Amino acid sequence: QKEVEQDPGPLSVPEGAIVSLNCTYSNSAFQYFMWYRQYSRKGPELLMYTYSSGNKEDGRFTAQVDKSSKYISLFIRDSQPSDSATYLCAMGPYGGATNKLIFGTGTLLAVQP
Amino acid sequence: DVKVTQSSRYLVKRTGEKVFLECVQDMDHENMFWYRQDPGLGLRLIYFSYDVKMKEKGDIPEGYSVSREKKERFSLILESASTNQTSMYLCASRGQIYEQYFGPGTRLTVT
Numbered sequence: 229q230k231e232v233e234q235d236p237g238p239l240s241v242p243e244g245a246i247v248s249l250n251c252t253y254s255n256s257a258f259q260y261f262m263w264y265r266q267y268s269r270k271g272p273e274l275l276m277y278t279y280s281s282g283n284k285e286d287g288r289f290t291a292q293v294d295k296s297s298k299y300i301s302l303f304i305r306d307s308q309p310s311d312s313a314t315y316l317c318a319m320g321p322y323g324g325a326t327n328k329l330i331f332g333t334g335t336l337l338a339v340q341p
Numbered sequence: 342d343v344k345v346t347q348s349s350r351y352l353v354k355r356t357g358e359k360v361f362l363e364c365v366q367d368m369d370h371e372n373m374f375w376y377r378q379d380p381g382l383g384l385r386l387i388y389f390s391y392d393v394k395m396k397e398k399g400d401i402p403e404g405y406s407v408s409r410e411k412k413e414r415f416s417l418i419l420e421s422a423s424t425n426q427t428s429m430y431l432c433a434s435r436g437q438i439y440e441q442y443f444g445p446g447t448r449l450t451v452t
Contacts, residue, residue: 333383
């Protein structure tokens with residue numbers, strides 16, 4: 229079993245829809261959670277990061293962490309065609325200079341105009 | 342703004358050639374990483390460095406080496422390129438809260 233599981237999609241939604249992207253994980257030591265957006269043939273771009281449980285909002289994006297269920301989500305409100313990209317979740321434990329992030333394989337999102 | 346740059350966007354090399362990929366960050370970060378990204382396999386960590394001249398193997402170090410002579414620069418070296426090293430190579434540096442910032446990537450083709 230992988231440490232981080234993410235549905236690869238593709239997920240196709242109409243413009244204006246609310247999008248829900250999710251990851252599950254197995255390592256209870258994970259404390260930091262991040263979401264990246266990656267356009268085709270580009271490097272991943274950091275969207276949001278959260279520490280421990282709870283919600284964080286930034287414009288149309290909301291990141292949610294449920295540590296009891298080992299489940300994280302990214303919600304996109306009023307989705308736009310420019311949101312079409314691959315979304316990667318990433319997470320890691322607290323502490324240590326050499327701690328690495330574990331990435332999901334990404335969900336491909338297509339927002340149809 | 343955070344800035345990570347990579348020396349080439351696209352590179353075509355022949356089997357057996359020595360290949361150098363360079364990465365530069367301007368954020369004074371101590372930790373830097375090299376990944377490769379392949380369809381269906383996601384991001385796989387090749388090597389990382391937590392200080393100048395310090396390096397550690399990641400999950401797939403075979404066939405690669407790295408160099409970090411200056412804090413801002415982290416190089417990935419393919420000693421003898423092979424076709425199975427055709428991939429997208431991504432460099433990242435790590436901020437204060439473990440978040441990583443990525444460069445634009447180098448798409449390497451080995452023929």
